[in-house]
Amino acid sequence: MSYLVMFVSSAILSLILTPHVIKLAYKLNAIDVPKDSRRVHKRPIPRMGGLAVFISFCIVSIFSLKLDLTLVGLLLSSLIIVFMGMVDDIKTLRPVSKLIIQLFASILLILFGIKIKSLSIPFMGVDKYINLGFFSVPLTIFWVVGMTNAFNLIDGLDGLASGIGFISSITLFIISILTSRYLSSVLTIILAGSCLGFLYYNFNPAKVFLGDTGSQFIGFILASISIISAIKYYTAFSILASVLAFGVPIYDTLSAIIRRKLNNRPIMEADRGHLHHRLLDKGFSHKNVVIIIYLISMVLGIISIFTIVLPSSISVFLFISAATLLVFWKVLNKNYRDQLYNK
Template sequence: MKIYFLSFILAFAMSFVTTPLVKKLAFAIGAIDVPDDKRRIHTKPIPRLGGLAIFAGTMASLLLLLPKSHETIGIILGSLVIVLLGVLDDKYTLSAKVKLVGQIAAALILILSGIRIDWISNPFGSGVIYLKSWVAISLTLLWVVGVTNTINLIDGLDGLAAGIAFISSTSLFIISLLNGRYATAVISIAIAGASLGFLPYNFNPAKIFMGDTGAMFLGFLLSAISIQGAIKSATAIAIVVPVLVLGVPIFDTLFAIIRRILNKRPI
Protein backbone atom coordinates (compact mmCIF):
# COMPACT_ATOMS: atom_id res chain seq x y z
CA MET A 1 0.00 0.00 0.00
CA LYS A 2 3.04 2.26 0.28
CA ILE A 3 3.01 3.20 -3.40
CA TYR A 4 -0.65 4.27 -3.20
CA PHE A 5 0.02 6.43 -0.16
CA LEU A 6 2.97 8.04 -1.97
CA SER A 7 0.84 8.60 -5.06
CA PHE A 8 -1.88 10.32 -3.04
CA ILE A 9 0.48 12.49 -0.95
CA LEU A 10 2.64 13.51 -3.90
CA ALA A 11 -0.37 14.50 -6.02
CA PHE A 12 -2.01 16.32 -3.10
CA ALA A 13 1.13 18.27 -2.18
CA MET A 14 1.96 19.22 -5.77
CA SER A 15 -1.59 20.38 -6.47
CA PHE A 16 -1.86 22.32 -3.20
CA VAL A 17 1.51 24.06 -3.64
CA THR A 18 1.17 24.92 -7.33
CA THR A 19 -2.39 26.29 -7.23
CA PRO A 20 -1.30 29.76 -5.95
CA LEU A 21 1.34 29.86 -8.71
CA VAL A 22 -1.26 28.95 -11.32
CA LYS A 23 -3.50 31.71 -9.94
CA LYS A 24 -0.75 34.27 -10.60
CA LEU A 25 -0.20 32.83 -14.09
CA ALA A 26 -3.92 33.11 -14.90
CA PHE A 27 -3.95 36.79 -13.94
CA ALA A 28 -0.74 37.38 -15.90
CA ILE A 29 -2.08 35.94 -19.18
CA GLY A 30 -5.65 37.14 -18.74
CA ALA A 31 -7.33 33.76 -18.24
CA ILE A 32 -10.03 35.30 -16.06
CA ASP A 33 -13.71 34.50 -15.56
CA VAL A 34 -15.53 37.84 -15.58
CA PRO A 35 -19.12 37.86 -14.20
CA ASP A 36 -20.93 39.33 -17.20
CA ASP A 37 -24.34 37.64 -16.93
CA LYS A 38 -26.95 36.71 -14.31
CA ARG A 39 -25.95 33.03 -14.29
CA ARG A 40 -22.67 33.88 -12.56
CA ILE A 41 -22.70 33.35 -8.81
CA HIS A 42 -19.49 35.29 -8.19
CA THR A 43 -19.45 39.08 -8.44
CA LYS A 44 -15.76 39.72 -9.12
CA PRO A 45 -13.26 38.36 -11.67
CA ILE A 46 -11.91 34.92 -10.74
CA PRO A 47 -8.83 33.34 -12.37
CA ARG A 48 -9.24 30.12 -14.33
CA LEU A 49 -6.54 27.55 -15.18
CA GLY A 50 -6.75 25.85 -11.77
CA GLY A 51 -6.77 22.57 -13.63
CA LEU A 52 -3.07 23.06 -14.34
CA ALA A 53 -2.37 22.42 -10.66
CA ILE A 54 -4.50 19.25 -10.71
CA PHE A 55 -2.68 18.17 -13.87
CA ALA A 56 0.73 18.85 -12.28
CA GLY A 57 -0.14 16.85 -9.18
CA THR A 58 -1.50 13.89 -11.09
CA MET A 59 1.35 13.79 -13.60
CA ALA A 60 3.97 13.99 -10.84
CA SER A 61 2.66 10.73 -9.40
CA LEU A 62 2.31 9.03 -12.79
CA LEU A 63 5.78 9.97 -14.00
CA LEU A 64 7.53 8.99 -10.78
CA LEU A 65 5.60 5.90 -9.71
CA LEU A 66 4.35 4.13 -12.84
CA PRO A 67 6.33 2.03 -15.33
CA LYS A 68 6.32 3.50 -18.83
CA SER A 69 3.90 1.09 -20.49
CA HIS A 70 2.06 1.82 -23.75
CA GLU A 71 -1.12 2.54 -21.80
CA THR A 72 0.60 4.91 -19.37
CA ILE A 73 2.27 6.82 -22.20
CA GLY A 74 -1.08 7.01 -24.00
CA ILE A 75 -2.77 8.47 -20.93
CA ILE A 76 0.01 11.04 -20.46
CA LEU A 77 0.05 12.13 -24.12
CA GLY A 78 -3.74 12.25 -24.31
CA SER A 79 -3.81 14.31 -21.13
CA LEU A 80 -1.30 16.77 -22.60
CA VAL A 81 -3.56 17.30 -25.61
CA ILE A 82 -6.60 17.84 -23.37
CA VAL A 83 -4.79 20.25 -21.04
CA LEU A 84 -3.39 22.29 -23.94
CA LEU A 85 -6.91 22.44 -25.37
CA GLY A 86 -8.26 23.53 -21.99
CA VAL A 87 -5.66 26.26 -21.51
CA LEU A 88 -6.43 27.70 -24.94
CA ASP A 89 -10.15 27.56 -24.20
CA ASP A 90 -9.75 29.24 -20.80
CA LYS A 91 -7.78 32.01 -22.46
CA TYR A 92 -9.47 32.44 -25.84
CA THR A 93 -12.85 30.61 -25.56
CA LEU A 94 -12.59 28.07 -28.37
CA SER A 95 -15.56 26.99 -30.47
CA ALA A 96 -17.35 23.73 -29.69
CA LYS A 97 -16.11 22.21 -32.96
CA VAL A 98 -12.46 22.93 -32.17
CA LYS A 99 -12.83 21.41 -28.71
CA LEU A 100 -14.55 18.34 -30.13
CA VAL A 101 -11.72 17.78 -32.61
CA GLY A 102 -9.17 18.06 -29.80
CA GLN A 103 -11.09 15.65 -27.59
CA ILE A 104 -11.37 13.11 -30.41
CA ALA A 105 -7.62 13.41 -31.02
CA ALA A 106 -6.93 12.71 -27.34
CA ALA A 107 -9.32 9.75 -27.37
CA LEU A 108 -7.59 8.33 -30.45
CA ILE A 109 -4.27 8.49 -28.61
CA LEU A 110 -5.80 6.33 -25.88
CA ILE A 111 -7.12 3.86 -28.44
CA LEU A 112 -3.74 3.61 -30.18
CA SER A 113 -2.10 2.90 -26.82
CA GLY A 114 -4.43 -0.05 -26.24
CA ILE A 115 -7.05 1.55 -24.00
CA ARG A 116 -10.40 0.80 -25.59
CA ILE A 117 -13.66 -1.03 -24.95
CA ASP A 118 -12.96 -4.37 -26.61
CA TRP A 119 -15.86 -6.30 -25.07
CA ILE A 120 -19.01 -5.97 -23.01
CA SER A 121 -20.62 -8.40 -20.61
CA ASN A 122 -23.32 -10.63 -22.07
CA PRO A 123 -26.68 -9.26 -20.83
CA PHE A 124 -28.44 -12.53 -21.75
CA GLY A 125 -26.08 -15.00 -20.09
CA SER A 126 -22.59 -15.65 -18.82
CA GLY A 127 -19.39 -14.61 -20.53
CA VAL A 128 -18.64 -11.58 -22.62
CA ILE A 129 -19.34 -10.31 -26.12
CA TYR A 130 -16.26 -9.29 -28.07
CA LEU A 131 -16.75 -6.26 -30.27
CA LYS A 132 -15.62 -5.75 -33.83
CA SER A 133 -12.77 -3.29 -34.12
CA TRP A 134 -14.84 -0.46 -35.59
CA VAL A 135 -17.50 -0.91 -32.90
CA ALA A 136 -14.87 -0.91 -30.14
CA ILE A 137 -13.27 2.25 -31.50
CA SER A 138 -16.60 4.04 -31.95
CA LEU A 139 -17.83 3.08 -28.48
CA THR A 140 -14.56 4.17 -26.88
CA LEU A 141 -14.67 7.53 -28.68
CA LEU A 142 -18.23 8.13 -27.50
CA TRP A 143 -17.36 7.18 -23.92
CA VAL A 144 -14.21 9.28 -23.66
CA VAL A 145 -15.67 12.37 -25.32
CA GLY A 146 -18.93 12.00 -23.40
CA VAL A 147 -17.36 11.71 -19.95
CA THR A 148 -14.85 14.47 -20.74
CA ASN A 149 -17.70 16.86 -21.49
CA THR A 150 -19.83 15.58 -18.61
CA ILE A 151 -17.36 16.79 -15.99
CA ASN A 152 -16.98 20.03 -17.92
CA LEU A 153 -20.73 20.73 -17.96
CA ILE A 154 -21.25 20.17 -14.23
CA ASP A 155 -18.45 22.55 -13.26
CA GLY A 156 -20.90 25.29 -12.32
CA LEU A 157 -20.70 25.40 -8.53
CA ASP A 158 -17.66 25.99 -6.34
CA GLY A 159 -16.03 22.68 -5.45
CA LEU A 160 -18.56 20.53 -7.34
CA ALA A 161 -16.42 19.11 -10.15
CA ALA A 162 -13.36 18.57 -7.94
CA GLY A 163 -15.54 16.94 -5.29
CA ILE A 164 -17.14 14.56 -7.78
CA ALA A 165 -13.71 13.77 -9.23
CA PHE A 166 -12.43 12.94 -5.74
CA ILE A 167 -15.36 10.63 -4.98
CA SER A 168 -15.29 8.94 -8.39
CA SER A 169 -11.53 8.40 -8.43
CA THR A 170 -11.54 7.05 -4.87
CA SER A 171 -14.24 4.56 -5.85
CA LEU A 172 -12.33 3.57 -8.98
CA PHE A 173 -9.21 3.14 -6.82
CA ILE A 174 -10.99 0.56 -4.66
CA ILE A 175 -12.40 -1.23 -7.71
CA SER A 176 -8.97 -1.34 -9.34
CA LEU A 177 -7.43 -2.86 -6.22
CA LEU A 178 -10.14 -5.52 -6.02
CA ASN A 179 -9.47 -6.49 -9.62
CA GLY A 180 -5.69 -6.42 -9.48
CA ARG A 181 -5.27 -3.40 -11.75
CA TYR A 182 -2.50 -1.77 -9.75
CA ALA A 183 -1.38 0.79 -12.34
CA THR A 184 -4.96 2.03 -12.60
CA ALA A 185 -5.14 2.16 -8.81
CA VAL A 186 -2.07 4.43 -8.71
CA ILE A 187 -3.63 6.77 -11.27
CA SER A 188 -6.99 6.79 -9.49
CA ILE A 189 -5.57 7.68 -6.10
CA ALA A 190 -3.37 10.34 -7.73
CA ILE A 191 -6.49 11.99 -9.18
CA ALA A 192 -8.08 11.86 -5.73
CA GLY A 193 -5.04 13.49 -4.13
CA ALA A 194 -4.72 16.21 -6.77
CA SER A 195 -8.44 17.02 -6.61
CA LEU A 196 -8.33 17.23 -2.81
CA GLY A 197 -5.26 19.46 -2.94
CA PHE A 198 -7.12 21.89 -5.19
CA LEU A 199 -10.39 21.94 -3.23
CA PRO A 200 -9.30 24.36 -0.43
CA TYR A 201 -8.89 27.07 -3.09
CA ASN A 202 -12.11 26.17 -4.88
CA PHE A 203 -14.60 26.02 -2.01
CA ASN A 204 -17.14 28.83 -1.87
CA PRO A 205 -16.13 31.58 -2.19
CA ALA A 206 -13.71 30.24 -4.79
CA LYS A 207 -10.30 31.88 -5.12
CA ILE A 208 -9.68 30.13 -8.44
CA PHE A 209 -11.66 28.00 -10.90
CA MET A 210 -10.32 24.81 -12.44
CA GLY A 211 -11.65 26.05 -15.78
CA ASP A 212 -12.00 23.88 -18.85
CA THR A 213 -8.38 22.90 -18.30
CA GLY A 214 -9.25 21.03 -15.13
CA ALA A 215 -12.77 19.89 -15.97
CA MET A 216 -11.80 18.32 -19.29
CA PHE A 217 -8.63 16.81 -17.84
CA LEU A 218 -10.51 15.17 -14.96
CA GLY A 219 -13.24 13.90 -17.26
CA PHE A 220 -10.71 12.55 -19.74
CA LEU A 221 -8.68 10.78 -17.09
CA LEU A 222 -11.74 9.30 -15.37
CA SER A 223 -12.97 7.96 -18.70
CA ALA A 224 -9.55 6.43 -19.41
CA ILE A 225 -9.12 4.67 -16.08
CA SER A 226 -12.71 3.42 -16.05
CA ILE A 227 -11.89 1.60 -19.30
CA GLN A 228 -8.41 0.53 -18.29
CA GLY A 229 -9.25 -0.61 -14.80
CA ALA A 230 -12.82 -1.85 -15.03
CA ILE A 231 -14.26 -2.57 -18.44
CA LYS A 232 -11.28 -4.76 -19.32
CA SER A 233 -11.53 -6.65 -16.04
CA ALA A 234 -13.15 -10.05 -15.80
CA THR A 235 -15.82 -9.41 -13.18
CA ALA A 236 -19.22 -7.80 -13.44
CA ILE A 237 -18.63 -5.43 -10.52
CA ALA A 238 -15.66 -3.89 -12.34
CA ILE A 239 -18.00 -2.90 -15.15
CA VAL A 240 -21.14 -1.91 -13.26
CA VAL A 241 -19.70 0.11 -10.37
CA PRO A 242 -17.66 2.67 -12.37
CA VAL A 243 -20.71 3.32 -14.54
CA LEU A 244 -22.77 3.90 -11.39
CA VAL A 245 -20.06 6.16 -9.95
CA LEU A 246 -19.81 8.19 -13.13
CA GLY A 247 -23.59 8.08 -13.45
CA VAL A 248 -23.89 10.82 -10.83
CA PRO A 249 -22.36 13.54 -13.04
CA ILE A 250 -23.93 12.02 -16.15
CA PHE A 251 -27.47 12.41 -14.77
CA ASP A 252 -26.59 15.88 -13.52
CA THR A 253 -25.46 16.74 -17.04
CA LEU A 254 -28.71 15.52 -18.58
CA PHE A 255 -30.75 17.65 -16.18
CA ALA A 256 -28.48 20.65 -16.85
CA ILE A 257 -29.00 20.28 -20.61
CA ILE A 258 -32.78 19.96 -20.16
CA ARG A 259 -32.87 23.06 -17.95
CA ARG A 260 -30.91 25.10 -20.48
CA ILE A 261 -33.15 23.95 -23.34
CA LEU A 262 -36.32 24.82 -21.39
CA ASN A 263 -34.90 28.22 -20.50
CA LYS A 264 -33.78 28.73 -24.12
CA ARG A 265 -30.16 29.08 -23.08
CA PRO A 266 -27.15 27.83 -25.07
CA ILE A 267 -25.96 24.35 -24.15
Protein backbone atom coordinates (compact mmCIF):
# COMPACT_ATOMS: atom_id res chain seq x y z
CA MET A 1 0.00 0.00 0.00
CA SER A 2 1.49 3.34 -1.05
CA TYR A 3 1.90 6.32 1.28
CA LEU A 4 -0.71 8.27 -0.69
CA VAL A 5 -3.27 5.46 -0.31
CA MET A 6 -2.59 5.26 3.45
CA PHE A 7 -2.92 9.04 3.80
CA VAL A 8 -6.15 9.29 1.81
CA SER A 9 -7.65 6.19 3.47
CA SER A 10 -7.07 7.49 6.99
CA ALA A 11 -8.34 10.96 6.06
CA ILE A 12 -11.54 9.61 4.51
CA LEU A 13 -12.12 7.20 7.39
CA SER A 14 -11.65 9.99 9.94
CA LEU A 15 -13.99 12.19 7.91
CA ILE A 16 -16.67 9.47 7.91
CA LEU A 17 -16.27 8.54 11.58
CA THR A 18 -16.34 12.04 13.06
CA PRO A 19 -20.12 12.68 12.63
CA HIS A 20 -20.80 9.36 14.38
CA VAL A 21 -18.44 10.30 17.21
CA ILE A 22 -20.28 13.63 17.53
CA LYS A 23 -23.55 11.75 18.03
CA LEU A 24 -21.88 9.48 20.59
CA ALA A 25 -20.51 12.51 22.46
CA TYR A 26 -24.01 13.94 22.77
CA LYS A 27 -25.35 10.61 24.04
CA LEU A 28 -22.58 10.34 26.66
CA ASN A 29 -22.91 14.04 27.58
CA ALA A 30 -19.29 14.68 26.62
CA ILE A 31 -20.01 18.37 26.06
CA ASP A 32 -17.70 21.34 26.59
CA VAL A 33 -19.81 24.08 28.17
CA PRO A 34 -18.19 27.57 28.18
CA LYS A 35 -18.26 28.42 31.89
CA ASP A 36 -15.02 30.35 32.46
CA SER A 37 -12.85 33.02 30.80
CA ARG A 38 -10.35 30.49 29.45
CA ARG A 39 -12.84 29.13 26.95
CA VAL A 40 -13.14 31.01 23.70
CA HIS A 41 -16.28 29.35 22.31
CA LYS A 42 -19.68 30.76 23.25
CA ARG A 43 -21.90 27.70 22.92
CA PRO A 44 -21.72 24.08 24.13
CA ILE A 45 -19.59 21.94 21.77
CA PRO A 46 -19.27 18.14 21.84
CA ARG A 47 -15.78 16.91 22.69
CA MET A 48 -14.25 13.43 22.55
CA GLY A 49 -13.83 13.92 18.77
CA GLY A 50 -10.33 12.50 19.00
CA LEU A 51 -11.92 9.07 19.11
CA ALA A 52 -12.40 9.32 15.33
CA VAL A 53 -8.71 10.15 14.89
CA PHE A 54 -7.69 7.18 17.04
CA ILE A 55 -9.99 4.66 15.35
CA SER A 56 -8.98 5.67 11.82
CA PHE A 57 -5.30 5.58 12.84
CA CYS A 58 -5.66 2.09 14.31
CA ILE A 59 -7.63 0.59 11.41
CA VAL A 60 -5.35 1.86 8.65
CA SER A 61 -2.21 0.99 10.65
CA ILE A 62 -3.35 -2.60 11.18
CA PHE A 63 -4.13 -3.01 7.46
CA SER A 64 -0.87 -1.37 6.39
CA LEU A 65 1.64 -2.97 8.74
CA LYS A 66 2.60 -6.32 10.15
CA LEU A 67 1.10 -6.71 13.62
CA ASP A 68 4.39 -7.16 15.49
CA LEU A 69 5.25 -6.44 19.13
CA THR A 70 6.12 -2.81 18.44
CA LEU A 71 2.78 -2.04 16.78
CA VAL A 72 0.84 -4.01 19.42
CA GLY A 73 2.61 -2.12 22.22
CA LEU A 74 1.98 1.21 20.50
CA LEU A 75 -1.74 0.56 19.98
CA LEU A 76 -2.34 -0.93 23.43
CA SER A 77 -0.66 1.93 25.27
CA SER A 78 -2.47 4.43 23.05
CA LEU A 79 -5.76 2.73 23.89
CA ILE A 80 -5.11 3.40 27.58
CA ILE A 81 -4.55 7.09 26.84
CA VAL A 82 -7.69 7.30 24.69
CA PHE A 83 -9.86 5.52 27.26
CA MET A 84 -8.61 7.89 29.97
CA GLY A 85 -9.35 10.84 27.69
CA MET A 86 -12.89 9.62 27.05
CA VAL A 87 -13.57 9.31 30.77
CA ASP A 88 -12.13 12.79 31.34
CA ASP A 89 -14.25 14.26 28.53
CA ILE A 90 -17.40 12.77 30.10
CA LYS A 91 -16.62 13.50 33.74
CA THR A 92 -13.48 15.44 34.63
CA LEU A 93 -10.64 13.45 36.18
CA ARG A 94 -8.22 14.87 38.72
CA PRO A 95 -4.81 15.88 37.27
CA VAL A 96 -3.06 13.37 39.55
CA SER A 97 -5.26 10.55 38.27
CA LYS A 98 -4.46 11.45 34.67
CA LEU A 99 -0.75 11.61 35.43
CA ILE A 100 -0.79 8.13 36.99
CA ILE A 101 -2.52 6.67 33.92
CA GLN A 102 -0.07 8.45 31.60
CA LEU A 103 2.82 6.95 33.57
CA PHE A 104 1.26 3.50 33.29
CA ALA A 105 0.84 3.85 29.50
CA SER A 106 4.46 5.04 29.18
CA ILE A 107 5.74 2.08 31.20
CA LEU A 108 3.74 -0.25 28.95
CA LEU A 109 5.49 1.27 25.95
CA ILE A 110 8.84 0.56 27.57
CA LEU A 111 7.86 -3.06 28.31
CA PHE A 112 7.26 -3.50 24.58
CA GLY A 113 10.76 -2.20 23.86
CA ILE A 114 9.83 1.33 22.83
CA LYS A 115 12.28 3.52 24.72
CA ILE A 116 15.07 6.05 24.21
CA LYS A 117 18.15 3.84 24.42
CA SER A 118 20.84 6.28 23.31
CA LEU A 119 21.43 9.94 22.49
CA SER A 120 23.73 11.26 19.79
CA ILE A 121 26.62 13.56 20.66
CA PRO A 122 26.76 16.69 18.46
CA PHE A 123 30.08 17.49 16.74
CA MET A 124 31.49 14.02 17.58
CA GLY A 125 30.75 12.15 14.35
CA VAL A 126 28.01 9.83 13.14
CA ASP A 127 28.90 6.90 15.40
CA LYS A 128 29.27 8.80 18.67
CA TYR A 129 26.42 8.40 21.10
CA ILE A 130 25.70 7.95 24.78
CA ASN A 131 24.23 4.63 25.89
CA LEU A 132 21.67 5.67 28.51
CA GLY A 133 21.37 2.34 30.30
CA PHE A 134 19.05 2.63 33.32
CA PHE A 135 18.36 6.30 32.55
CA SER A 136 16.57 5.34 29.34
CA VAL A 137 13.46 4.51 31.40
CA PRO A 138 12.98 7.86 33.21
CA LEU A 139 13.97 9.81 30.08
CA THR A 140 11.42 7.91 27.98
CA ILE A 141 8.70 8.48 30.57
CA PHE A 142 9.58 12.18 30.82
CA TRP A 143 9.48 12.62 27.04
CA VAL A 144 6.22 10.73 26.47
CA VAL A 145 4.31 12.16 29.44
CA GLY A 146 5.64 15.64 28.69
CA MET A 147 4.54 15.55 25.05
CA THR A 148 1.17 14.06 25.96
CA ASN A 149 0.45 17.00 28.24
CA ALA A 150 2.01 19.55 25.89
CA PHE A 151 -0.50 18.76 23.15
CA ASN A 152 -3.28 18.76 25.71
CA LEU A 153 -2.29 22.28 26.82
CA ILE A 154 -2.11 23.67 23.27
CA ASP A 155 -5.65 22.48 22.53
CA GLY A 156 -7.35 25.81 23.25
CA LEU A 157 -8.73 27.00 19.90
CA ASP A 158 -10.70 25.41 17.07
CA GLY A 159 -8.38 23.33 14.93
CA LEU A 160 -5.21 24.25 16.82
CA ALA A 161 -4.06 20.92 18.29
CA SER A 162 -5.33 18.84 15.35
CA GLY A 163 -3.63 21.21 12.88
CA ILE A 164 -0.34 21.17 14.76
CA GLY A 165 -0.69 17.39 14.99
CA PHE A 166 -1.00 17.29 11.19
CA ILE A 167 2.02 19.57 10.67
CA SER A 168 4.15 17.64 13.17
CA SER A 169 3.15 14.34 11.56
CA ILE A 170 4.13 15.56 8.09
CA THR A 171 7.43 16.85 9.50
CA LEU A 172 8.24 13.49 11.10
CA PHE A 173 7.10 11.70 7.93
CA ILE A 174 9.60 13.66 5.80
CA ILE A 175 12.36 13.03 8.35
CA SER A 176 11.50 9.32 8.42
CA ILE A 177 11.69 9.15 4.61
CA LEU A 178 15.05 10.93 4.62
CA THR A 179 16.41 8.50 7.21
CA SER A 180 14.79 5.39 5.65
CA ARG A 181 12.63 4.58 8.69
CA TYR A 182 9.72 2.68 7.11
CA LEU A 183 7.68 1.99 10.24
CA SER A 184 7.67 5.57 11.47
CA SER A 185 7.00 6.93 7.96
CA VAL A 186 3.89 4.74 7.68
CA LEU A 187 2.65 5.66 11.15
CA THR A 188 3.16 9.39 10.65
CA ILE A 189 1.47 9.57 7.24
CA ILE A 190 -1.52 7.66 8.64
CA LEU A 191 -1.70 9.99 11.64
CA ALA A 192 -1.45 13.01 9.32
CA GLY A 193 -4.43 11.76 7.30
CA SER A 194 -6.46 11.05 10.44
CA CYS A 195 -5.81 14.56 11.77
CA LEU A 196 -6.64 16.18 8.42
CA GLY A 197 -9.95 14.34 8.06
CA PHE A 198 -10.95 15.41 11.56
CA LEU A 199 -9.80 18.99 10.95
CA TYR A 200 -12.68 19.44 8.47
CA TYR A 201 -15.09 19.39 11.43
CA ASN A 202 -12.70 20.93 13.95
CA PHE A 203 -11.58 24.12 12.18
CA ASN A 204 -13.29 27.35 13.20
CA PRO A 205 -16.23 27.36 13.69
CA ALA A 206 -15.77 23.90 15.18
CA LYS A 207 -18.55 21.33 15.21
CA VAL A 208 -16.55 19.12 17.58
CA PHE A 209 -13.46 19.32 19.79
CA LEU A 210 -10.63 16.81 20.06
CA GLY A 211 -11.14 16.73 23.82
CA ASP A 212 -8.59 15.05 26.07
CA THR A 213 -9.35 11.92 24.05
CA GLY A 214 -7.71 13.38 20.97
CA SER A 215 -5.18 15.94 22.20
CA GLN A 216 -3.51 13.48 24.57
CA PHE A 217 -3.58 10.70 21.98
CA ILE A 218 -1.88 12.89 19.35
CA GLY A 219 0.83 14.00 21.80
CA PHE A 220 1.35 10.45 23.07
CA ILE A 221 1.51 8.83 19.65
CA LEU A 222 3.85 11.47 18.17
CA ALA A 223 6.22 11.14 21.13
CA SER A 224 6.15 7.34 20.76
CA ILE A 225 6.75 7.43 17.00
CA SER A 226 9.70 9.78 17.45
CA ILE A 227 11.24 7.20 19.80
CA ILE A 228 10.61 4.38 17.32
CA SER A 229 12.27 6.48 14.62
CA ALA A 230 15.32 7.10 16.77
CA ILE A 231 15.96 3.47 17.72
CA LYS A 232 19.28 2.35 16.14
CA TYR A 233 19.55 5.64 14.29
CA TYR A 234 20.84 8.00 16.93
CA THR A 235 22.59 10.73 14.97
CA ALA A 236 20.43 11.09 11.85
CA PHE A 237 17.26 11.33 13.89
CA SER A 238 18.64 13.41 16.74
CA ILE A 239 16.63 14.58 19.71
CA LEU A 240 17.03 18.11 18.36
CA ALA A 241 14.83 17.30 15.36
CA SER A 242 12.05 15.97 17.57
CA VAL A 243 12.18 18.96 19.91
CA LEU A 244 11.91 21.37 16.97
CA ALA A 245 9.13 19.37 15.30
CA PHE A 246 7.06 19.77 18.48
CA GLY A 247 8.37 23.27 19.13
CA VAL A 248 5.08 25.12 19.69
CA PRO A 249 3.59 22.70 22.27
CA ILE A 250 6.94 22.47 24.09
CA TYR A 251 7.37 26.26 24.15
CA ASP A 252 3.81 26.79 25.39
CA THR A 253 4.18 24.15 28.10
CA LEU A 254 7.48 25.54 29.42
CA SER A 255 5.97 29.04 29.47
CA ALA A 256 2.97 27.76 31.41
CA ILE A 257 5.18 26.03 33.99
CA ILE A 258 7.30 29.16 34.52
CA ARG A 259 4.24 31.43 34.66
CA ARG A 260 2.40 29.30 37.20
CA LYS A 261 5.51 28.83 39.31
CA LEU A 262 6.11 32.59 39.48
CA ASN A 263 2.47 33.12 40.41
CA ASN A 264 2.67 30.44 43.15
CA ARG A 265 -0.01 28.42 41.39
CA PRO A 266 -0.13 24.63 40.93
CA ILE A 267 1.61 23.60 37.69
CA MET A 268 -1.41 21.50 36.67
CA GLU A 269 -3.87 24.36 37.21
CA ALA A 270 -5.40 25.81 34.04
CA ASP A 271 -5.11 29.50 33.25
CA ARG A 272 -5.58 31.99 30.41
CA GLY A 273 -1.95 32.75 29.71
CA HIS A 274 -1.19 30.43 26.80
CA LEU A 275 0.25 31.60 23.49
CA HIS A 276 -3.12 31.52 21.74
CA HIS A 277 -4.75 33.52 24.55
CA ARG A 278 -1.99 36.15 24.32
CA LEU A 279 -2.46 36.52 20.57
CA LEU A 280 -6.23 36.82 20.99
CA ASP A 281 -5.70 39.54 23.60
CA LYS A 282 -3.60 41.44 21.05
CA GLY A 283 -6.64 41.70 18.80
CA PHE A 284 -6.04 38.88 16.32
CA SER A 285 -9.13 36.98 15.21
CA HIS A 286 -9.70 33.34 16.16
CA LYS A 287 -8.78 32.06 12.69
CA ASN A 288 -5.77 34.35 12.35
CA VAL A 289 -4.32 33.17 15.66
CA VAL A 290 -4.60 29.56 14.54
CA ILE A 291 -3.00 30.34 11.17
CA ILE A 292 -0.15 32.28 12.85
CA ILE A 293 0.62 29.33 15.13
CA TYR A 294 0.39 26.96 12.15
CA LEU A 295 3.01 29.05 10.36
CA ILE A 296 5.30 29.06 13.41
CA SER A 297 4.94 25.29 13.66
CA MET A 298 5.70 24.89 9.94
CA VAL A 299 8.86 27.03 10.19
CA LEU A 300 10.10 25.00 13.15
CA GLY A 301 9.25 21.82 11.25
CA ILE A 302 11.31 22.95 8.26
CA ILE A 303 14.24 23.78 10.55
CA SER A 304 13.96 20.32 12.14
CA ILE A 305 14.18 18.73 8.67
CA PHE A 306 17.31 20.78 7.95
CA THR A 307 18.90 19.46 11.15
CA ILE A 308 18.70 15.99 9.61
CA VAL A 309 20.16 16.76 6.18
CA LEU A 310 22.85 19.22 7.32
CA PRO A 311 26.09 18.48 9.23
CA SER A 312 25.71 18.14 13.00
CA SER A 313 27.51 21.42 13.78
CA ILE A 314 25.08 23.39 11.58
CA SER A 315 22.14 21.42 12.98
CA VAL A 316 23.01 22.41 16.53
CA PHE A 317 23.47 26.02 15.40
CA LEU A 318 19.99 26.01 13.82
CA PHE A 319 18.48 24.52 16.98
CA ILE A 320 20.13 27.12 19.23
CA SER A 321 19.11 29.92 16.84
CA ALA A 322 15.47 28.80 16.82
CA ALA A 323 15.40 28.51 20.62
CA THR A 324 17.05 31.93 20.99
CA LEU A 325 14.54 33.58 18.66
CA LEU A 326 11.65 32.15 20.67
CA VAL A 327 13.16 33.44 23.90
CA PHE A 328 13.84 36.91 22.48
CA TRP A 329 10.33 37.08 21.04
CA LYS A 330 9.03 36.42 24.54
CA VAL A 331 11.36 38.83 26.31
CA LEU A 332 10.93 41.70 23.86
CA ASN A 333 7.16 41.43 23.93
CA LYS A 334 5.90 44.58 25.62
CA ASN A 335 3.39 42.53 27.61
CA TYR A 336 6.00 40.08 28.87
CA ARG A 337 5.56 41.04 32.52
CA ASP A 338 1.79 40.65 32.26
CA GLN A 339 2.22 37.23 30.68
CA LEU A 340 4.40 36.02 33.54
CA TYR A 341 2.22 37.45 36.26
CA ASN A 342 -1.12 36.78 34.65
CA LYS A 343 -3.66 36.50 37.45
